[in-house]
Amino acid sequence: MRVFDGLRLASFCVVLSVVSVGASFAQAETIPNKTLVYCSEGSPGGFDPAQYTSGIDFVANTFTVFNRLIEFERGGTKVEPALAQTWDISADGLVYTFHIRHGVKFQTTSYFKPKRDFDADDVLFTFKRMLDPDQPFRKAYPTLFPYFTDMGLDKLIAKVEKVDPYTVQFTLKKVNAPFLQNLAMEYASIQSDEYAQQLLKTGRASDINQFPVGTGPFIFRSYTKDATIRFDGNPDYWKPGAVRVSKLIFSITPDAAVRVQKLKNNECQVMSYPRPADISTLKSDADLVVPSQPGFxxxxxxxxxxxxxxxxxxxxxxxxxxxxxxxxxxxxxxxxxxxxxxxxxxxxxxxxxxxxxxxxxxxxxxxxxxxxxxxxxxxxxxxxxxxxxxxxxxxxxxxxxxxxxxxxxxxxxxxxxxxxxxxxxxxxxxxxxxxxxxxxxxxxxxxxxxxxxxxxxxxxxxxxxxxxxxxxxxxxxxxxxxxxxxxxxxxxxxxxxxxxxxxxxxxxxxxxxYQPSRKNVIDLRIDPLGYVRFDGVGIQ
Missing domain, CATH: 3.10.105.10 (Dipeptide-binding Protein; Domain 3)
Known part of the structure; x- marks a missing residue:
């Protein structure tokens, strides 16, 4: 048996079994009563990760509201368990079986109150929507899925099947070395089938892109275009200790110079993409830190x-x-x-x-x-x-x-x-x-x-x-x-x-x-894949 290293598939001659990380679910937690403000550089197009390819969109939806079956470790490129606790790959490399986590709750919002926990039906909805042009929700809300098709996954995946309520199987038409890495990407964020059916019944399928529901660390509350996005910490998040602020606010600030001033004035605690000309100014401020690394x-x-x-x-x-x-x-x-x-x-x-x-x-x-x-x-x-x-x-x-x-x-x-x-x-x-x-x-x-x-x-x-x-x-x-x-x-x-x-x-x-922040921000990491993630991030 060989465990994959998260960067590439080394061999299909054996069946993979990945050790579960963390508890299968968490009881509701008390989240520190802290607010973190992020000065972002632009407005997202929406909140349905499958539709987008831009980092602006993914930071605002993928790493706040949603999870995937498997995910990249925070601050790295190694694949680790997420909504799937373990997975197996057949000897011929064509069948991937995911054993999914029990007790994971979808978020409760003003527009949706889940009646059941996450299960295999949600995985099937998420992927069949992208695979099948005749899938009812896709017909009600036609849209493109650029990452899914860019990587040829619409042609690669032969079928996605529910083995039992907590087991899902993907069958491929041919061996695909980067399949696991591709499955950890943002487009593969798991949607709620129950929420989708509610939207279908009310004739509001397009709301999936404006009022998101996921299993992630933050719950969407409101969005004012070109101004703010507001999230609450998710007390029912399945990963204990990962939610360390009760309020997360995106302050949309396209001008990099204004972002710098807001950071220096503590109007935001983290900012995106400083101009090279501003790096020395930021580094000279005793209340700020400006870590850096070679960009991927x-x-x-x-x-x-x-x-x-x-x-x-x-x-x-x-x-x-x-x-x-x-x-x-x-x-x-x-x-x-x-x-x-x-x-x-x-x-x-x-x-x-x-x-x-x-x-x-x-x-x-x-x-x-x-x-x-x-x-x-x-x-x-x-x-x-x-x-x-x-x-x-x-x-x-x-x-x-x-x-x-x-x-x-x-x-x-x-x-x-x-x-x-x-x-x-x-x-x-x-x-x-x-x-x-x-x-x-x-x-x-x-x-x-x-x-x-x-x-x-x-x-x-x-x-x-x-x-x-x-x-x-x-x-x-x-x-x-x-x-x-x-x-x-x-x-x-x-x-x-x-x-x-x-x-x-x-x-x-x-x-x-470069990733500038206030010194009181705890455990913010530079992501080699270019995103800012706030799971695990706190404020002193």
Whole structure:
């Protein structure tokens, strides 16, 4: 018997059995009468994790209201039991059996009072809603499930079955090495089937996205767009000691400078995404702490490969050559980033150290344009991010610098921006020519970068390049379909070489991640996957 390490599947030759962590359920606890205010950078699109791909949404819903069958440990990428206490994998690697936790209670709110505890029916509802287009709730409230489809899970999962009230079985069509890691991700948050049936009966299915109900550490109370989200600590949370504040408030503050002032004035105790220019100011404040670590991320410029002229690889290569990335690192990241050459960070296993980004060379770019049939340049749109993200602290400045670089080679770029939710939605729809975007790894597996950002299944999701290139995609599929580490490494290395040749996006930088907070905040951890989690966090 072999226990998986949480980063990758080592072998399917044996059946896995994971030791249960913690008690199966907790009695109602007395939560410390403390309030924690988090200065967040933007408004979530909603509270149904299956619909979203943005960290703004996941911090506001996934890590407050919901749990998953299995989850990543707080502050790490190791998979640990959550709503599933143990799980087994068949010898052929196709059947995953989850033994779920008894006594877990769904939250009681002003709009829902559960009559039963969490059980297998809730797992079935959650996944069949994503799997089956004819599932009644999905027909009543049609929506997309971008992460689920980006990773090809709609094609991979043959069936999800209830073995008994506390046992659920997933049967796959083929071996999928990152399946456990993918199942721990945010989209897989477990919804209440009982609540869903109530919404169906009252004709309010869409309320699942506005009035969430889960099993998580915090209970949703109210949301005022662009202002506040309010949560109460969950006294019935199944994980003893994990809820350490009675009130959690998100103070939505898009301006990073204002977030800094609020933190310094104790109007909030934790803030998101400081600008590099503010780090020294924050560090000089005796009441604050500013821990940091290398970011598991990449910021990049996506080329919409369905639009001319960026459907041409030589044109994309020329645009890349014309970007002075070193100047961007100095001005935008201000010492808190390193130049990127790959579609994944150097800390990700299978990273190809032999790939190097092309040096800044506007003369060579002009020659490439001439040979591609654009000696006079062209007009193009360049989308600038409206928010700070860990992979891009200043999207507007970066866009302006790229615009100036391209002007030197005759490319006339018009900068476009939208509110963040609209920016993502329109980018997924392919309205842009080029757009600044980025990604923080979700699960520690190479497939999470190559498949999610560049695979054919994710063209309408996180693949903002809208690039579907069969030789590349075949290698990604090959990497998924074996648990042999050496074979996976070989497939992913070859895929990275194809990426470098075709360049569907220009990698710009991997950034350092900072997490400022007041000194009286207890046990706040930097999450390598890019989120802020408040389970286990207290106030002195």
């Amino acid at each position: 991320n990449v910021g990049y410029l996506a080329y919409n490969t369905t639009h001319k002229p960026v459907d041409s690889a030589p044109v994309r290569q020329a645009l890349d050559l014309a970007i002075n990335k070193k100047a961007i690192i100095e001005s935008v990241y201000q010492g808190a980033g390193q130049e990127a050459s790959n579609p994944m960070p150097p800390t990700q296993w299978s990273y190809d150290n032999n790939l190097k980004s092309a040096s800044y060379d506007p003369d060579k770019a002009k020659a490439l344009f001439a040979s591609a049939g654009y000696p006079q340049g062209f007009d193009i749109t360049l989308w600038a991010m409206p928010v700070q993200r860990p992979y891009n602290p200043n999207g507007r400045l970066m866009a302006e610098m790229i615009q100036a670089d391209w002007a030197k080679i005759g490319v006339r770029a018009k900068i476009v921006t939208y509110e963040w939710g609209e920016y993502i939605k329109r980018g997924q729809a392919g309205e842009h020519d080029t757009m600044l975007i980025g990604f923080t790894g979700d699960n520690g597996d190479p497939d999470n970068w190559l498949g999610t950002l560049l695979g054919c299944d994710s063209v309408s999701g996180n693949n903002f390049a809208h690039w579907c290139y069969k030789p590349f995609n075949d290698l990604v599929e090959k990497g998924r379909s074996t648990t042999d580490q050496a074979q996976r490494m070989q497939a992913y290395t070859q895929a990275q070489e194809i990426f470098a040749q075709q360049l569907p996006f220009s990698p710009i930088a991997h950034s350092t991640v």
